[in-house]
Amino acid sequence: MSESSDTSTIDEKKQESNSTTNGSYYSNIRNFVWNVFVLFILFIIYCSCSGLILYACKLAQSNIMPTDIHCSPYTDSKPNIQPIQTNIFTTYTDPQMSMKLKFPYSEYNSSNKILDMFHEYKNKATSNFLANYLISIIESIIQFNYSSFTTILNMLNGLPEIILVIFGPIILSFVSMFMFIVDNIYLIYLWFVNMGWFFKTNTNDSGTGKPTWEDVTVVSPFNYACAIGLIILFVVLFFFSMPLLSVLSGVSIAYCLLSAIAYEAELNGKNITSATIIQDVFKYYKTPIISVFSFFVVVSAFSKLGTIPGVFSIVTVALIYYGVISIDIFKPISKDHLSKMVSNNQAKKTCTYESVKSKQGGLYNMLFGQSGGGNITKELKNIGKHLHRK
Secondary structure (H helix, E strand, O other): OHHHHHHHHHHHHHHHHHHHHHHHHHHHHHHHHHHHHHHHHHHHHHHHHHHHHHHHHHHHHHOOOOOOOOOOOOOOOOOEEOOOOEEEOOOOOOOOEEEEEEOOOOOOOOOOHHHHHHHHHHOOOOOOHHHHHHHHHHHHHHHHHHHHHHHHHHHHOOOOHHHHHHHHHHHHHHHHHHHHHHHHHHHHHHHHHHHHHHHEEEOOOOOOOOOOEEEOOOOOHHHHHHHHHHHHHHHHHHOOOHHHHHHHHHHHHHHHHHHHOOOOEEEOOEEEOHHHHHHHHHHHOHHHHHHHHHHHHHHHHHHHHOHHHHHHHHHHHHHHHOOOOOOHHHOOOOOOOOEEOOOOOOOOEEOOOOOOHHHOOHHHHHHHOEOOOEOHHHHHHHHHHHHHHO
């Protein structure tokens, strides 16, 4: 009885051990398959972002984003932008060849929903100074971000395309974080420097035409006192508005990036969107993308399945790469519509400013007032003179 009982116990333990081993093996397989699936999704997203960044770099070279606060869509002055072609999907032959991408300054590409809406409101007869104060802050931060991204992306455009495809999303992530910090600092400046709008009043009561802005002076004591009161109020509100400014900074950066990839272009004479470039990145950079993906799959096989399956995965990848297993996932696709490389220089943009003062730049505007926003420094001096006379 005792020997029979011991044998039965040993058999049960062996069965439990085998069951545990089988369960662990199948669990490892499930984890491996899940990891490969997640890697596949992440690679799709990452490479799609690489295509969008490549597209945005060519857009930056074309210089058609609204980077000048004195030009359309901020004002009625239309910019004069040099039409150029940009290189994309370049070869590594001698001489180098490339496809040609062009961003026309068309009616669609020159429009901007948010900025057009602001511009329309600023030209309404019922335009209000307080709304213009808020609009001037938002417009300025959007213009700053467009200008910054145009400069940075144009610099990245000088890198080899393969670098942008592999490291583009990582680089832009660091750039965006830096931009977020700078935006918050710039918004603090804008919060105060645009208070000149508090010393402006719209005297157009007809309901038609454009607003007529006049300075609020001590001749109108009530309006003048209200302007001073608003300055005090907004100085106090500033300390409670820091979280809101951070949100505005993040939204502005996101809006500028999303609007950049919404531009239309011409690739080899055909109208396209950024989705076409994403497809072509997977098409023309298939070999490096699959190579990096295969590396991570092999690493996952070693970590989830063990040494033997890991070695087997390396052998399988090698057989596919050298054509023993007839799967053409590593075979590059030939590029078409190639021609000699053109210059990578950024397109020139010129704009006729509406006033001489607007040319002076940020420091001049800070000290002597911004176009349309009034001269806050002058008004504060007038307060001092008025009190001194009393």
